[in-house]
Amino acid sequence: MVSQQLIDTLTDKQQELSTRIEAITQDFQKGRSADFAEQTTECENDQVLEGIRAEAKEELKQVNRALQRIKNEEFGLCPRCGEPIAEARLKTLPYKDFCINCAS
């Protein structure tokens, strides 16, 4: 029922997101310049980066859950209503948790 291709897609996505989160985290740890004007710019950048990181983390959680559900052979069923999730939705957004009714 779950194709190897889907598992590969999710695994790739998991890798990609982890790398992105790691890169942003390292960027935060690099230290700051002494120049005040630059600090202001960096501060704004930080906010943008923090937003991207939070988004990536949230997406990573969804990917992890999807992989977990594949392991448990629950993949493709909406955890909220138990109905099968439309195949088209699974194809475009394979790591979304809920069916279209519950997600909206």
Ligand SMILES: [Zn+2]
């Ligand atoms: Zn549902």
